[in-house]
Amino acid sequence: MDSAILLQEAIKARANAYIPYSRFAVGAALLDREGHIHHGCNVENAAFGPTNCAERTALFRAIADGHKAGSFKAIAVIADTDAPVSPCGVCRQVMIELCPPDMKVILGNMKGDIFETTVRELLPGAFGPVDLAQGQATE
Ligand SMILES: O=c1ccn([C@H]2C[C@H](O)[C@@H](CO)O2)c(=O)[nH]1
Numbered sequence: 538m539d540s541a542i543l544l545q546e547a548i549k550a551r552a553n554a555y556i557p558y559s560r561f562a563v564g565a566a567l568l569d570r571e572g573h574i575h576h577g578c579n580v581e582n583a584a585f586g587p588t589n590c591a592e593r594t595a596l597f598r599a600i601a602d603g604h605k606a607g608s609f610k611a612i613a614v615i616a617d618t619d620a621p622v623s624p625c626g627v628c629r630q631v632m633i634e635l636c637p638p639d640m641k642v643i644l645g646n647m648k649g650d651i652f653e654t655t656v657r658e659l660l661p662g663a664f665g666p667v668d669l670a671q672g673q674a675t676e
């Protein structure tokens with residue numbers, strides 16, 4: 538699928554952002570292997586910590602709908618930033634967990650700038666499921 542089309546879907550998702558505190562709206566569109574798209578927006582909270590980013594909303598709703606970790610094809614993320622939006626560290630860690638490392642991540646802004654990267658490039662040296670398995674005590 539064309540990056541521009543997935544970004545258009547992210548713009549639609551962004552319209553639903555719940556952002557009473559930051560007023561910073563973010564949208565995400567996650568492509569699955571059947572070619573379906575899952576929308577995500579940021580959902581904020583008065584206690585701040587429970588806030589969920591757009592990227593994680595899209596990933597968690599797709600997992601909850603039965604799509605398997607590692608089966609996703611691409612994600613587009615958009616905000617009204619000067620440069621294409623930069624995913625936070627928590628979302629980078631969640632993408633490492635749930636997406637193929639070489640999966641395309643399309644970052645955009647409302648001016649039409651686009652930066653394409655991958656899950657692995659966004660979190661080099663990441664701690665992941667393999668590291669956890671290697672360090673687990675046997676009893
Ligand atoms: O890539 C990003 C960066 C920030 N946010 C959200 C979290 C919070 O609601 C607001 C300000 O950080 O933007 C996202 O959803 N995705």
Ligand SMILES: [Zn+2]
Binds near residue numbers: 591593624625627628
């Ligand atoms: Zn995030």
